[in-house]
Amino acid sequence: MSFKFEKLIIWQKAMDFGEEIYALSSNFPKQEMFNLTSQINRAADSIALNISEGSILQSNAEFKRFLGYAIRSLGEVVTCLYKAKRRKYVNVDCFEKLYTESFNLMNMMIAFRNQLK
Template sequence: MLNSYKELTVWQKSIDLILEIYRLTDNFPRSELYGLTSQMRRAAVSIPSNIAEGYSRRHRQEYIQFIKVAFGSGAELETQIIIAKRLGFTSGFKVEGAENLLSEVMKMLNKLVTTLDPSR
């Protein structure tokens, strides 16, 4: 048993994802500071925040629900990355790193829900 959510690999990788998203959005147009930039950063921050909050809950079903919310934030971020790409706000290698890390985090979240709720 882990002593803290900070020991969860998915939490650690989602923290890394935040750094990638902040670096990526640093180059977005200033006009997007309160638009897409802010939305992407908030969605990224939501992922480890919900993992941490869920881990801190006493009941397994609550933990599962928070992991599902984290997964939803990941899907939101994935959509926002697609929008940023279509608007031409991103460059190849920068966005690719964020996309790969997000994909890895999403797979880990899905696996975590399956592990916590085998009936799923």
């Protein structure tokens, strides 16, 4: 027995991505705990949360709306990654890896949303 969203590749990838962001942000300075650390973690978690919430709704139109929220949350994570890079909390290689993962996940979510009727 499983929920419908558990079978979605975008949900699985969003779950993995959220854990990567959490691991990264645990190394941010203590003074960022209530600022950038909290913001990036909430945004990263919001991606998978919105996918799962939207999948349970009755209509594809509502699901599309929640996928839009997930996409916007991913954009927020990318902006937080830029902030972390500028503040030297993340090196260029790590930034580029997560940026590429973000870009790929966004494209997957957009393609999935476009498939919904």
